[in-house]
Amino acid sequence: MAEKKQQSSAPAKDDNKITTRAANYSEWYQDIVYRAGLAENSDVRGCMVIKPNGYAIWENMQKALDGLFKATGHVNAYFPLFIPKSFFSKEEQMAEGFAKECAVVTHYRLKSIPGQGVVVDPEAKLEEELIVRPTSETIIWNTYRNWIQSYRDLPLLINQWCNVVRWEMRTRLFLRTAEFLWQEGHTAHATQQEAEAETLQMVRVYQKFAEEWMAMPVIVGPKSEGQKFPGAIYTLCIEAMMQDGKALQAGTSHFLGQNFAKAFDVTFQNTEGKREHAWATSWGVSTRMIGGLIMTHSDDNGLVIPPRLAPTHVLICPMGRTDEERAPAIAAAEKLAAELRALPREDFFGFQPISVKLDLDFKNSPGFRFAEGELKGIPVRVELGPKDLEKQACVVARRDIPGKEGKTMGVPLTEAASRISNLLREIQANLYNRAKTFRDANIRSADSYEQFKEMIEQPGFIWAHWDGTRETEDKISEETKATIRCIPFDRPLEEGTCMVTGNPSQGRVLFARSY
């Protein structure tokens, strides 16, 4: 149903094939997004349509993240879409950082004029313009002012799932769009120490999600001054390496100090009866994660989805040339599907039953049907043909290893369900290990700026010494288009000298070009 149309909106191509990664990584990415039915551009500039196959991945991401947030004591709430313009003036860095490319609501009424269509009613002009939220620190801290009176009201541990809008000029599906979906956590604390612990806890939650659900290894640590969130004291991040060696910032957690409490006058009475400003954190991940998922695992045959986030885990393809051949294959497929669905609900799959799809599309050739399943990224495919059935067996193909190598022939039907359940875990682990091996093999060290400039033309991250100043950071970025992605928590301490200025450095930081 929804399946079919997703092909019709693919860009017109003669051969209908996916561009290979080697030929053009950027076109390959777009082909995957279109052909697997994940998203498409809409007629509204910069806004995407997230199609059913893409949204199903987002739903699974939401479930996993929401579970992690709740396990760490957070609750969800919802704040207004609109922010009065004046709120942006209250926090200086925020105004500079975010009061730029925003959607501005100036009127609140249309008039329908017969024959002329619809026009904006000039009399319905707002006294103060409203901004469609690019992020919600301001409106939320304006609300917290009434919620926080005493130390007993703290901490406030609140998360919001919502849409936000940033008027991006150059957009790219999932990676950079004017409107996107995300979650934003906003917490308030009585002490700096507690707020900093929260900032760290949440970046570790993101790391856990990225590594254990997305099978995407990440590097964790603070951003440099030049890359931090406007309004933050510091920003912690998770950074991932895509298959083309570029970096993707996949999630950030900000320690905001008392900046927003001061801007919005949020004070509480402490245990000694004195009034203090509350301490803040905020943290968020977005539908950009789906872009990261694609660019970490997928291949030239299509999408690859780690089992823990896959909307469908197993595709079963009964085969046969005649009705006589097909009937027993369909029966065996249905029996196996029932067995898989009846496996115990496990935390590994979010307590959902294993999700199985039966492909009964006999009009198309087996090769075509298999390719469709691969395109959509379904982790395991079961082939059930007349010859397999003679032996009461089936063929099990794993999506992470394409071709013959990933196929196991002659799997006895009696063992198939439990072996597939184990295989799903194995695929999850393999995807993570493979991505980590690739990433680690593509991090190099540069010892001079000359070497750095050569190296940055190759895919991968670069360890290099930097003097810690904003000036040098900006210079490197201008000259090489590479930015400091992260100052990893676990970087080796190694004294050296900045590759640009020769000034002393306490250790190398990670540079890369990024999405």
Add this chain to the structure above:
Amino acid sequence: MAEKKQQSSAPAKDDNKITTRAANYSEWYQDIVYRAGLAENSDVRGCMVIKPNGYAIWENMQKALDGLFKATGHVNAYFPLFIPKSFFSKEEQMAEGFAKECAVVTHYRLKSIPGQGVVVDPEAKLEEELIVRPTSETIIWNTYRNWIQSYRDLPLLINQWCNVVRWEMRTRLFLRTAEFLWQEGHTAHATQQEAEAETLQMVRVYQKFAEEWMAMPVIVGPKSEGQKFPGAIYTLCIEAMMQDGKALQAGTSHFLGQNFAKAFDVTFQNTEGKREHAWATSWGVSTRMIGGLIMTHSDDNGLVIPPRLAPTHVLICPMGRTDEERAPAIAAAEKLAAELRALPREDFFGFQPISVKLDLDFKNSPGFRFAEGELKGIPVRVELGPKDLEKQACVVARRDIPGKEGKTMGVPLTEAASRISNLLREIQANLYNRAKTFRDANIRSADSYEQFKEMIEQPGFIWAHWDGTRETEDKISEETKATIRCIPFDRPLEEGTCMVTGNPSQGRVLFARSY
């Protein structure tokens, strides 16, 4: 944590008590919303903040509804927040019905001017204004044009969870706000028959949700012409009676015919190779449901939440004046909590474990603690005092029956978990039956317009004959503020004459004043 603050934003009152329903139903409603920490008005006109306790109910509603949608073959997707203004001119009724009180985006950039704050950049004016979606038929059908080519692409069964904005002048928390959260289903079909079957199926899904989860009985049937959705051929609805006898439209399902397919040129090749316009439905429910939930079940002690939607099912209050008394009470409470949480995951509770909260707030009196649990609507409270423990027993209090009548003393601790599990089901059933009894007792018949005018001043719905014309409907509405809520599917067929015009009528319809 989040708990505490929710009181601080309650309207200032001397006694901090909830207004009784008898004294002022409207104030009672507002008191419940504030005091139970469900929502509050924001500083953005007409936009509410949904607080953690309110959002937790919405999350449970979403889970239940989403499960029902998926069980009927629907998938989720996401479409842009913004709609180009010209789209509103394409469907005539839509333009008249919705192109009115809308948030209009006219600019896409702010400038931060040091010393002056933030201003709208006059150079960043959009060529075509964008409307923040009041509902998404137009943008979705504009997208469907590319998705639908052949009968094989149909049906498209898609739902969206999102926020929408309608610039309401008089707002009321949950019931009528400028921004609200909802789901909107938008389906496309090859035949009229199939689209009509879908329209009916979805109103029945809403009925099931209202009755089996919300424990809110509803009347089902089409709206009259005057009350239908702009752009629909007809609208089916579920209507509920609130405790003050007013009606609440709780959900609608629209048969849209080919109106949107024609407006947005969505055609498909049918099985005979001819091009036809697709047939459409749309259907939605919103956070307004939370208002309906409150006004169906809650009482003068606070919120009452049906167990199937309750974020917390059981509150356990260990008691004792000294540490020596408290320690065994806490131990027994923890044991019972663990037993409750370990009960088998059942569909009845959405496969979640039973949610238990331990109240260890010994600073406050038992009476205060019990009242807090009642205010928040937790279905079952367990009291564990020294005297109960001597007998290895506890007191179990049900929220739906306040006071002594709802308390069972001396429940053996060994039986408590299983009895509470049964009691939760019993409460769910009782709430439904009580609401249905109340509603049925408050539906009367009027045989003349005079009688109708008298009756309408009393709470309740009125069965009356109407000639079926828009003119008469409008006249009644203007003169009595009552509208036709529904032409129930199961109304008795009874010939008669319209109470206003004396023209023939085929049966009575339901009138009421409404929210």
